[in-house]
Amino acid sequence: xxxxxxxxxxxxxxxxxxxxxxxxxxxxxxxxxxxxxxxxxxxxxxxxxxxxxxxxxxxxxxxxxxxxxxxxxxxxxxxxxxxxxxxxxxxxxxxxxxxxxxxxxxxxxxxxxxxxxxxxxxxxxxxxxxxxxxxxxxxxxxxxxxxxxxxxxxxxxxxxxxxxxxxxxxxxxxxxxxxxxxxxxxxxxxxxxxxxxxxxxxxxxxxxxxxxxxxxxxxxxxxxxxxxxxxxxxxxxxxxxxxxxxxxxxx
Numbered sequence: 375x376x377x378x379x380x381x382x383x384x385x386x387x388x389x390x391x392x393x394x395x396x397x398x399x400x401x402x403x404x405x406x407x408x409x410x411x412x413x414x415x416x417x418x419x420x421x422x423x424x425x426x427x428x429x430x431x432x433x434x435x436x437x438x439x440x441x442x443x444x445x446x447x448x449x450x451x452x453x454x455x456x457x458x459x460x461x462x463x464x465x466x467x468x469x470x471x472x473x474x475x476x477x478x479x480x481x482x483x484x485x486x487x488x489x490x491x492x493x494x495x496x497x498x499x500x501x502x503x504x505x506x507x508x509x510x511x512x513x514x515x516x517x518x519x520x521x522x523x524x525x526x527x528x529x530x531x532x533x534x535x536x537x538x539x540x541x542x543x544x545x546x547x548x549x550x551x552x553x554x555x556x557x558x559x560x561x562x563x564x565x566x567x568x569x570x571x572x573x574x575x576x577x578x579x580x581x582x583x584x585x586x587x588x589x590x591x592x593x594x595x596x597x598x599x600x601x602x603x604x605x606x607x608x609x610x611x612x613x614x615x616x617x618x619x620x621x622x623x624x625x
Contacts (some may be wrong), residue, residue: 375549378410389524393416399423405537408435408549408556432560434605435504435524436489436574436595438532438553440546442498445619446592447608448486452529452602452621454519455479468538469530471623480519483507487608489595493587495548499536502528503595507610524554531621550581558605571598 397419401410411426414420425431453470455478470479483506490501522541528534529541537549537577558571574581577596593607594600612618 378412383616400426401551402556403525403554405552406435406553406554406556407575407625409559409572410556411559411561418563423560424449425562430562431509432558432609433506433556433606433607434558434601436496436555436557436576437502437504437524438536438576439500439526439528439531440497440536440542441500442491442589443486443488443502443531444498444617445531446488446616446620448531448621450484450486450621452482452527452530452623453479454482454521454523454526467526469526471530478519481508482523482527484524485608486527488606489604490591490593491577491589494536494582495585495587500533501595503604503608504528512566526599527621557601558560571601 395414397413397416399413399419399422400409402410413422442554454467455470456469457466458477459466482520485505485507487503487505488500492499492501506523508523510615525535525538525541527596529538534542534546535552535554537552538554539547539552553575553576555574556572557574558569561568561570567606574596595604
């Protein structure tokens with residue numbers, strides 16, 4: 375059985391009757407890799423869940439998007455809601471822009487930092503560090519709140535994530551995966567701050583490397599120390615001397 379619960383515990387670990395129950399505090403899209411928060415007890419799940427709901431967690435994702443972005447740092451402030459044209463099918467989400475017809479909208483903000491530009495299969499791409507400012511808790515996902523937030527925001531600014539079949543209108547099917555990876559999670563709980571970081575799989579993937587060519591590195595990010603440094607950059611309320619862009623419903 376190809377499920378997270380089965381791979382790390384038992385095939386019935388998602389059931390309350392299991393001898394080894396797992397409680398999902400958050401979820402990742404099926405095509406997204408990386409850090410995922412689960413708890414082994416209800417009290418632990420409740421503690422972690424409160425941190426997500428109160429937006430005390432910090433989450434950092436590494437994405438490769440189509441095109442060379444025209445900024446070094448950007449804030450995307452588009453609400454995310456359901457696309458009325460797909461509401462009863464695949465529940466594709468949509469950014470609330472001045473021209474979109476979105477329903478069930480909830481506020482959503484994402485900060486983006488350019489790390490590197492390059493080429494994939496001779497097409498321009500950019501490596502971005504993404505930080506969702508609004509929480510992506512399991513509760514909000516069940517209400518269709520900000521599901522696919524990062525994918526929707528990248529698509530809304532004209533830079534769809536490489537390999538995102540859904541938000542490229544089913545056209546980006548040549549890459550062997552979607553290039554969105556949950557790289558780091560900082561989770562404050564009752565007695566400690568849990569800080570989990572995972573290696574980015576892209577640059578050890580021969581299927582990617584044979585089509586990839588680097589162009590310009592804006593920030594080094596491939597070691598653990600360098601990645602922590604770029605997380606510190608994106609955490610700042612402002613960064614002097616950078617090419618900054620704000621996306622909202624007025625532009």
